[in-house]
Amino acid sequence: MIELENVVPWGRSFDEYIKMFDLTSDELKLNILDCAGGPSSFNAEMTQKGCKVVSCDPIYQFTAQEIHSRIQQTYSKIVEGVKATPLKFVWRDIASPNELGEVRMAAMNKFLADYPQGILQKRYIKSQLPNLPFSDTKFDLALCAHLLFTYSNILSTEFHVSSIVEMRRVASEVRVFPVVTQFSGETSPHLDTVISKLISQGFQVELRKVDYEFQKGGNEMLWVR
Ligand SMILES: C[S@@+](CC[C@H](N)C(=O)[O-])C[C@H]1O[C@@H](n2cnc3c(N)ncnc32)[C@H](O)[C@@H]1O
Numbered sequence: 001m002i003e004l005e006n007v008v009p010w011g012r013s014f015d016e017y018i019k020m021f022d023l024t025s026d027e028l029k030l031n032i033l034d035c036a037g038g039p040s041s042f043n044a045e046m047t048q049k050g051c052k053v054v055s056c057d058p059i060y061q062f063t064a065q066e067i068h069s070r071i072q073q074t075y076s077k078i079v080e081g082v083k084a085t086p087l088k089f090v091w092r093d094i095a096s097p098n099e100l101g102e103v104r105m106a107a108m109n110k111f112l113a114d115y116p117q118g119i120l121q122k123r124y125i126k127s128q129l130p131n132l133p134f135s136d137t138k139f140d141l142a143l144c145a146h147l148l149f150t151y152s153n154i155l156s157t158e159f160h161v162s163s164i165v166e167m168r169r170v171a172s173e174v175r176v177f178p179v180v181t182q183f184s185g186e187t188s189p190h191l192d193t194v195i196s197k198l199i200s201q202g203f204q205v206e207l208r209k210v211d212y213e214f215q216k217g218g219n220e221m222l223w224v225r
Contacts, residue, residue, distance in 0.1 A: 008078065021175045028049070030140035030141050031052050032140065033055075033143070033167070034053055034145075035129065035142055035147075035167055037124070039108040040107060040111060041106075041108070043114065054122070056125045056127045057128070060119070060124045060125060061126045075105065078104075079100065079101040082100060087216075089214055090214055093214070129147070129148075129163040129166060132167070142168070142173070142175070143176075144174070144176045144177075145176075149181065149222075152190055157190040165198070168203065174223075175223055175224075178215060178220065179191050179220050179222055185217055195222075204224070207223070
């Protein structure tokens, strides 16, 4: 079980997911798994539009109140951290660290408002990579943002490979964004080995450029079938 103290809850919006994963309007009609969905508002906003998303994350073992308190504890630290390192980011869609805070908080508030209902509807499922509690190809598409590659400093190459293979077991297609690490902003040291291991296991793998770049250099997703 994870401790909430070790989690940095930080969630992105529907618009950001569309760009990070290059999702087309047809793809929004698919049966989607948001793996490591955390406090993102993708599920809430998709549900409002009548689309089907299940999110999974170990953080869903906690109540809305517990997640909300953790967001309050970490929010200013994250915004201050970004203010201290402005050159690591592309200030195009988001103009300033304060605006970043507002945009992220708006997304997380949408998540918090939807969370109790989503738990009842089994749209938020407590589970963690590399083992998912879903049957083979239950989903058309699995998305995973800001966990794999982002936390390359604490997650092994093997963890990356098993997690992607597991997501591909439960979904026909997998997309992972970004492929740079959180702290250095460099391409993940695991990326090349992960790609070769997946190819050697018979998967089709591509690195695709996307129209989203907030973390400098973070404008590619890994696409696996
Ligand atoms: C930075 S958040 C990203 C949230 C969302 N995907 C986004 O991009 O806005 C990373 C999430 O990964 C979750 N996480 C940590 N370990 C995990 C694991 N083993 N399997 C699935 N999710 C995990 C955390 O609880 C956290 O919510």
